[in-house]
Amino acid sequence: MAVSGFEGFEKRLELHFFGHHNDPTVTMGLRLIDFDSLNQVLRVVQCAVVSAVGNHFFDAYVLSESSLFVYPTKIIIKTCGTTQLLKSIRPLIHLASDLGLTLCGCRYTRGSFIFPESQPFPYVNFKQEVICIEENLPDTLCFRKASVMPSKLPSYSWHAFSAGDGEHFPADDTFTVEVCMTELDRVMARTFFKTSHDSAAAKGMAELAGIDGINPRAIVCDFEFDPCGYSMNGVDGDRYSTIHVTPEDGFSYASFECVGSVYDDQDGIVETLKKAVQVFKPATVSVSTTSLHREAWTTVVRAMELLGLKCRSFVMDEFPAAGTVVFQTFTAARRK
Amino acid sequence: MGNRSSTAKIVEMHSLAQWNEKLASTKQSNKLLVMDFSATWCGPCKWMEPAIEEYANTYPDVEFIKIDVDTLADVAREYKVEAMPTFVLIKKGKEIARLTGAKKSELRNLIERHRNSN
Numbered sequence: 093m094a095v096s097g098f099e100g101f102e103k104r105l106e107l108h109f110f111g112h113h114n115d116p117t118v119t120m121g122l123r124l125i126d127f128d129s130l131n132q133v134l135r136v137v138q139c140a141v142v143s144a145v146g147n148h149f150f151d152a153y154v155l156s157e158s159s160l161f162v163y164p165t166k167i168i169i170k171t172c173g174t175t176q177l178l179k180s181i182r183p184l185i186h187l188a189s190d191l192g193l194t195l196c197g198c199r200y201t202r203g204s205f206i207f208p209e210s211q212p213f214p215y216v217n218f219k220q221e222v223i224c225i226e227e228n229l230p231d232t233l234c235f236r237k238a239s240v241m242p243s244k245l246p247s248y249s250w251h252a253f254s255a256g257d258g259e260h261f262p263a264d265d266t267f268t269v270e271v272c273m274t275e276l277d278r279v280m281a282r283t284f285f286k287t288s289h290d291s292a293a294a295k296g297m298a299e300l301a302g303i304d305g306i307n308p309r310a311i312v313c314d315f316e317f318d319p320c321g322y323s324m325n326g327v328d329g330d331r332y333s334t335i336h337v338t339p340e341d342g343f344s345y346a347s348f349e350c351v352g353s354v355y356d357d358q359d360g361i362v363e364t365l366k367k368a369v370q371v372f373k374p375a376t377v378s379v380s381t382t383s384l385h386r387e388a389w390t391t392v393v394r395a396m397e398l399l400g401l402k403c404r405s406f407v408m409d410e411f412p413a414a415g416t417v418v419f420q421t422f423t424a425a426r427r428k
Numbered sequence: 429m430g431n432r433s434s435t436a437k438i439v440e441m442h443s444l445a446q447w448n449e450k451l452a453s454t455k456q457s458n459k460l461l462v463m464d465f466s467a468t469w470c471g472p473c474k475w476m477e478p479a480i481e482e483y484a485n486t487y488p489d490v491e492f493i494k495i496d497v498d499t500l501a502d503v504a505r506e507y508k509v510e511a512m513p514t515f516v517l518i519k520k521g522k523e524i525a526r527l528t529g530a531k532k533s534e535l536r537n538l539i540e541r542h543r544n545s546n
Contacts, residue, residue: 125471131475
């Protein structure tokens with residue numbers, strides 16, 4: 093294990109808003125935040141846009157340190173490295189307020205850092221992060237919960253914070269799956285090192301790794317980092333998916349996040365998850381599934397088992413305005 | 429020598445007639461035309477703007493036009509624009525390449541590849 097290297101594990105922030113007078117026709121909402129203002133927020137967080145795409149439902153930005161998704165009433169920012177993600181809360185609430193939108197929900201999650209000592213304040217421990225978030229939340233978000241969900245592996249926990257106003261709930265049949273993979277297959281990881289600077293001729297990392305086959309329907313917006321690293325956002329209707337890869341040996345990491353619906357054919361989602369994890373052939377997979385429906389995690393288990401991975405730990409908990417969060421870890425069946 | 433006081437023109441198509449005329453004109457030469465499908469409310473398009481302006485200045489032999497997907501919805505539909513920005517490269521009236529998304533170096537690579545080809 094390296095003494096210090098790039099931190100792949102992301103911090104993830106999700107903010108939900110509602111329109112004044114409960115306006116159901118908030119068609120553009122947060123997407124109307126002018127780009128320069130959004131860019132200012134990203135600067136404060138210490139990241140920048142490297143590629144982007146928007147469709148009728150949302151805007152997806154690939155950042156120098158992960159991703160940003162802007163929906164009419166929801167913003168999701170996921171950043172890795174040593175970014176200052178929580179500094180975005182106050183300015184985003186302010187920008188939303190200028191558009192007549194009020195915060196009604198906030199979720200913050202992350203796994204366990206590979207290099208916790210390299211993180212700046214307040215990311216030194218979860219308690220400090222929660223204090224920092226709460227300092228920026230309005231009193232109306234009075235239903236709050238912070239929890240560290242353990243696994244049997246001491247270095248793999250899931251940290252989750254959620255706050256809601258108790259009145260506005262996403263009327264949702266969807267579930268979010270956050271997959272964190274470590275100890276990636278070494279040969280596979282080499283794909284994510286930039287070999288040729290002439291990208292006009294060379295096959296892209298996405299094609300070489302088979303990432304574009306995970307969801308053939310999705311519009312892929314990606315970026316290959318120099319000397320190594322890869323990020324992509326997939327846009328499929330109103331659903332996003334996102335992959336981030338830190339390929340260096342000793343601290344290799346890849347994340348895959350996607351959205352599914354309990355009304356979808358679950359086989360499709362199983363297939364997507366299986367394909368995504370298969371690209372990286374990791375030694376350890378930890379997955380957090382968030383949903384208002386309690387059975388969403390079973391889809392994850394099915395996908396992992398198809399890859400010969402065995403569930404080593406399982407923790408389930410309820411969070412305000414988020415629903416049920418299930419945290420599981422998987423390793424190869426033959427390992428202990 | 430760059431003359432910064434006059435920026436290269438990225439002409440916005442304001443009507444179907446103007447677009448049809450532009451498309452017809454591409455048949456008269458081997459000049460590459462880059463269509464930029466965007467929207468006023470599109471954040472990714474806004475982020476991409478400086479790059480397009482730079483390329484319009486760097487490649488004076490290439491023509492750049494802007495098509496607002498709301499103003500010219502029919503054209504957007506005809507070219508099956510699903511996401512923005514979408515860049516469609518035209519030569520002699522025909523689509524020869526396209527790029528979906530605000531991807532700066534990929535667009536430059538496409539322009540480089542097609543500006544002189546037949």
